[in-house]
Amino acid sequence: MSHTTNVNNYLAPLIQAHMQALGNTTATNDPLTNALIAGGVDQFDYAVEYFENAEEQGVDPENILAAGTLYYIKTLADDLGILRVTDAVIMRWTSGMLDIPQGGTASALYRYFKLGENRTKFEDRTMLYKMALNSGNGEVLDNVMVNRDFTALWDTLMTEVVSYIDKYERKDGYLENVSRSGIYQAIKDLQYNLTMFSSGIIRSPLLAEMYKQLEHAYAILDDPNVKDQLGRGYRRSMWNVVERISQEEFNYMPNVSAMRTSAVNGHKIFSFIASFDEAHIAEDAFHEFKSNVESFIIAQSQLSDQHELPQNGQPGTGEAEEVMDNLGEDEWDF
Numbered sequence: 304m305s306h307t308t309n310v311n312n313y314l315a316p317l318i319q320a321h322m323q324a325l326g327n328t329t330a331t332n333d334p335l336t337n338a339l340i341a342g343g344v345d346q347f348d349y350a351v352e353y354f355e356n357a358e359e360q361g362v363d364p365e366n367i368l369a370a371g372t373l374y375y376i377k378t379l380a381d382d383l384g385i386l387r388v389t390d391a392v393i394m395r396w397t398s399g400m401l402d403i404p405q406g407g408t409a410s411a412l413y414r415y416f417k418l419g420e421n422r423t424k425f426e427d428r429t430m431l432y433k434m435a436l437n438s439g440n441g442e443v444l445d446n447v448m449v450n451r452d453f454t455a456l457w458d459t460l461m462t463e464v465v466s467y468i469d470k471y472e473r474k475d476g477y478l479e480n481v482s483r484s485g486i487y488q489a490i491k492d493l494q495y496n497l498t499m500f501s502s503g504i505i506r507s508p509l510l511a512e513m514y515k516q517l518e519h520a521y522a523i524l525d526d527p528n529v530k531d532q533l534g535r536g537y538r539r540s541m542w543n544v545v546e547r548i549s550q551e552e553f554n555y556m557p558n559v560s561a562m563r564t565s566a567v568n569g570h571k572i573f574s575f576i577a578s579f580d581e582a583h584i585a586e587d588a589f590h591e592f593k594s595n596v597e598s599f600i601i602a603q604s605q606l607s608d609q610h611e612l613p614q615n616g617q618p619g620t621g622e623a624e625e626v627m628d629n630l631g632e633d634e635w636d637f
Contacts, residue, residue: 362494364577366501369510370435371573373501376510377432377439378566380517381425383557388548389415389520392529401532408528415519422516423509435497435505450500453493460489464596483589490579497576564602568595 380386395401396412403409429441437453463485470481523529524541534543542559549555575592 361498363498363502366499366506367494367497367573367577369506370497370501371570371577372510372514373431373435373505374438374573375566375570376513376517377428377436378562378569380513380520381428381432383545383559383562383566384549384553384555385517385520385524385545386425387553388545389523390419391548391552392523392533392544393419401529403528408526411519411523411526415523423513427509428513431505431509435501448500450496452496453500456489456493456496460486460493461596461600463489464593465600468593468597487579487581490576491581493576494579497573558606561602561605564598565606568599568602571595572599 392401393412393416396403397416403412426442429439430443430447431441432438433441433443433449434447435450435453437450443449467481467483467486521541524544530539530541530544533547534540535547536543542563545559546556549557572592572595575588575595
């Protein structure tokens with residue numbers, strides 16, 4: 304007889320005697336306890352906990368909203384280049400190439416110039432994009448976690464929505480015949496992912512500072528004095544200024560319309576993910592989400608320079624579907 308057997312033979316009567324002294328001689332729902340009770344029966348029904356309550360799983364809508372705001376800033380501030388364009392406008396003004404009279408516009412330019420050293424740097428912003436969205440080539444600090452799963456999770460959501468649209472079209476709009484389970488699961492996976500990776504510095508005042516900097520840049524580029532001198536055509540706008548400065552200073556002509564669509568609809572998608580609750584999903588909210596995903600994917604396809612939208616007016620659902628059918632997964636990435 305082994306030493307372990309001797310120990311068990313010694314301990315079991317003691318434990319049983321102790322439990323009897325406490326008046327506990329009936330079977331419990333703990334199989335380990337039952338094993339030490341004479342006559343104890345292990346009745347396991349193989350049921351397990353699914354943790355279906357969102358709060359128990361730790362979904363934080365504010366973290367997800369923060370990620371959506373970060374994406375919006377990334378797309379307009381750095382991908383489209385609003386911040387570098389604004390810096391170029393400031394340089395033209397300080398060098399005398401932009402003739403702005405004394406007054407409100409000159410004061411705004413001067414304030415933006417003076418605050419430049421205290422604003423977030425390009426390297427800081429790209430680090431946050433990489434951390435939260437695994438986007439771009441930003442360098443991160445040692446021991447900083449990068450959300451490397453996000454790209455695949457986002458691709459899955461886009462794929463599921465395209466698949467749903469295709470099935471919906473084939474069913475001639477009979478909604479009850481088209482399952483949304485794949486979309487819902489992809490959204491839940493993104494909820495958990497973004498809750499984890501959009502905390503900490505992503506939720507810090509730094510994000511608010513970045514957005515405020517973008518707002519200040521908007522104000523400068525949209526100033527009538529700046530638009531009059533740097534805009535193009537009869538209907539001059541801040542977007543004309545972005546196009547002209549990008550071409551003249553950076554030898555780059557951005558697709559402003561596609562960038563704006565990508566930023567706005569992408570942010571709306573993040574907002575839907577943040578508020579998503581499968582038990583209380585409204586039909587109009589879901590269809591708006593689906594429409595936003597369509598617009599986002601089409602905008603991304605335009606930015607890829609590989610596909611063109613039909614030229615005969617506004618694309619209908621079928622035309623949008625044709626474009627999305629031809630897309631590769633990389634073309635809806637950030």
